[in-house]
Amino acid sequence: MIEVNQIKKVYKDGNFALKGVSFKIDKKITSIIGQNGAGKTTLIRILSTQLLPSSGKASINGYDVVKNPYKVREITVSIPQEARPMLWYNSIDLVRMYLCARGMNMIKAKPVAEAAIKRVGLWDSRYKLAGDLSGGQKRKILVAMALASDADVIFLDEPTTGLDPLSRIEVWSAIKAIKGQVILTTHYMEEAQALSDDVIMMEKGKVISQGSVGELLKSFYGLVRVESKRRIKGRTSYKVGNTWISYVEKKKAESFVLKDDIIKPISLDDIFIKKGVNLES
Amino acid sequence: MNLNYIVGHVVIGARSIKVNWPYMVSNLAFPLSLLFVVGILSQGKLLPFALVGGLLSIIAMNGITAVSYLGSLKFDYIYQDLIMTTKTSKIDYMFAHLLGELVWIIPSVVLYFVLDIIFSILTPYTFLMTLFLGALVSVATYSISFWFSGVVKNNRYTPAIGTVLGLLMITLPPTFYPYTYLPKSALYILTFIPTTPAVILAQGVFGIAPMQWYMLPVLIIETLAYFLIAKYLTKWRED
Ligand SMILES: Nc1ncnc2c1ncn2[C@@H]1O[C@H](COP(=O)(O)OP(=O)(O)OP(=O)(O)O)[C@@H](O)[C@H]1O
Ligand SMILES: [Mg+2]
Numbered sequence: 346m347i348e349v350n351q352i353k354k355v356y357k358d359g360n361f362a363l364k365g366v367s368f369k370i371d372k373k374i375t376s377i378i379g380q381n382g383a384g385k386t387t388l389i390r391i392l393s394t395q396l397l398p399s400s401g402k403a404s405i406n407g408y409d410v411v412k413n414p415y416k417v418r419e420i421t422v423s424i425p426q427e428a429r430p431m432l433w434y435n436s437i438d439l440v441r442m443y444l445c446a447r448g449m450n451m452i453k454a455k456p457v458a459e460a461a462i463k464r465v466g467l468w469d470s471r472y473k474l475a476g477d478l479s480g481g482q483k484r485k486i487l488v489a490m491a492l493a494s495d496a497d498v499i500f501l502d503e504p505t506t507g508l509d510p511l512s513r514i515e516v517w518s519a520i521k522a523i524k525g526q527v528i529l530t531t532h533y534m535e536e537a538q539a540l541s542d543d544v545i546m547m548e549k550g551k552v553i554s555q556g557s558v559g560e561l562l563k564s565f566y567g568l569v570r571v572e573s574k575r576r577i578k579g580r581t582s583y584k585v586g587n588t589w590i591s592y593v594e595k596k597k598a599e600s601f602v603l604k605d606d607i608i609k610p611i612s613l614d615d616i617f618i619k620k621g622v623n624l625e626s
Numbered sequence: 627m628n629l630n631y632i633v634g635h636v637v638i639g640a641r642s643i644k645v646n647w648p649y650m651v652s653n654l655a656f657p658l659s660l661l662f663v664v665g666i667l668s669q670g671k672l673l674p675f676a677l678v679g680g681l682l683s684i685i686a687m688n689g690i691t692a693v694s695y696l697g698s699l700k701f702d703y704i705y706q707d708l709i710m711t712t713k714t715s716k717i718d719y720m721f722a723h724l725l726g727e728l729v730w731i732i733p734s735v736v737l738y739f740v741l742d743i744i745f746s747i748l749t750p751y752t753f754l755m756t757l758f759l760g761a762l763v764s765v766a767t768y769s770i771s772f773w774f775s776g777v778v779k780n781n782r783y784t785p786a787i788g789t790v791l792g793l794l795m796i797t798l799p800p801t802f803y804p805y806t807y808l809p810k811s812a813l814y815i816l817t818f819i820p821t822t823p824a825v826i827l828a829q830g831v832f833g834i835a836p837m838q839w840y841m842l843p844v845l846i847i848e849t850l851a852y853f854l855i856a857k858y859l860t861k862w863r864e865d
Binding site for chain 1: 628630631633634635637638639641642645646699702703704705707708709710711712713714863864865
């Protein structure tokens with residue numbers, strides 16, 4: 346159970362990154378979504394004790410992240426958004442060293458690291474130095490670190506950014522196999538939809554919605570999204586870049602749109618669009 | 627204290643020798659070339675000094691160049707943030723990397739001891755004292771590096787800091803000549819640099835300059851002070 350109460354963060358340069366964020370998470374997998382700069386990473390760094398909040402309270406399974414960081418670190422794993430594996434080690438050694446950092450001895454860590462590397466699909470290149478792996482394979486090493494550690498709560502900041510579609514599915518199934526509670530951030534709406542029991546939507550340092558994908562999309566039931574070059578008459582349209590977006594009943598859509606209009610199924614993007622957030626899909 | 631991390635990092639780290647061997651070479655290159663220059667300029671007279679100081683310089687250099695390495699782990703690899711959220715404390719982290727990096731100077735240290743034997747200045751006493759002084763210098767210089775890697779806001783600064791600190795730690799103290807050459811005032815100022823008391827003591831231990839035992843507490847207190855700075859003042863969790 347993660348409880349966040351009125352967390353605010355003002356960075357030293359005056360940047361007001363979190364403007365009072367509150368929520369509770371008790372579901373298995375939660376996705377945090379939001380535009381670049383929404384405050385996702387800031388929030389995750391605060392929850393995983395890398396960054397101190399300016400004010401507010403947050404706790405992980407009852408342990409306060411400010412007052413009791415050591416306890417929080419014992420039960421959580423956090424893979425930073427921009428972390429890169431050190432290029433001069435192979436993937437198994439990297440996971441092993443990470444497990445040692447978590448307190449396991451290096452002998453015991455070996456089979457655990459190997460199992461995790463297998464799980465993320467890196468077995469065939471396990472002896473290659475990380476520097477000789479592709480960008481996506483490097484990210485998979487970091488996911489393997491999270492998998493290998495038997496933590497209660499796992500924070501993954503954009504775990505699948507840069508992965509090809511197949512690898513992404515591979516990592517999804519690895520994430521689903523994690524025993525503990527997972528909190529991840531993502532820019533891929535289909536990822537949030539495919540993985541999460543709970544979604545938190547952030548915008549400019551605030552939480553604007555929280556709920557299951559079904560709950561969040563309830564108001565769009567029976568609708569599709571129409572993207573067109575012009576404003577559709579008689580409908581509320583939202584401008585994103587130079588595209589107009591409106592929502593039309595599924596049945597009517599075919600007859601209603603022009604040839605170069607695009608019809609798309611509803612996704613979490615649409616919540617942002619409806620709230621007036623400029624989100625390129 | 628997370629010994630598992632320290633051991634794991636050092637042992638697994640040492641296996642990256644295939645990639646890291648240039649460090650072994652570069653750790654040898656600087657003091658050996660100075661040894662050569664000093665030997666030529668003094669027509670061999672200062673060679674014992676250069677030998678005694680050379681070994682301590684290698685250790686100090688290893689500690690000081692770590693500022694770039696630690697900075698790179700912190701800023702380029704976000705490795706410090708990754709490790710911060712584990713059982714590993716900042717001092718575990720510092721010692722794991724200190725010992726991990728010492729591996730790359732083992733050949734240099736061995737070579738220096740061999741040279742000491744060739745010039746017949748090595749005894750069990752000088753050997754043990756050198757290791758002791760080396761350990762203090764290593765902790766002091768590595769602490770300074772660790773602290774600086776936390777001060778800077780991005781990694782562009784660390785090579786420059788490393789160069790300046792390298793000059794301060796190795797070139798200014800009397801590492802390659804008798805400390806008695808230095809004017810008293812300069813000596814007192816340079817005492818704040820941990821290599822200075824270490825070198826003065828080493829020259830005394832090897833019997834090539836008068837012994838100044840009072841430099842021993844100076845070195846120990848300095849090392850402790852730099853260590854405490856690293857322990858309490860180094861930025862770890864960001865605020
Ligand atoms: N170290 C920092 N110092 C000052 N401001 C920062 C710092 N880190 C982030 N910010 C600012 O805080 C805000 C939130 O950033 P954050 O990294 O949390 O966003 P994000 O939602 O993770 O974005 P992205 O999707 O791009 O990763 C941004 O306006 C950013 O410029
Ligand atoms: Mg981010």
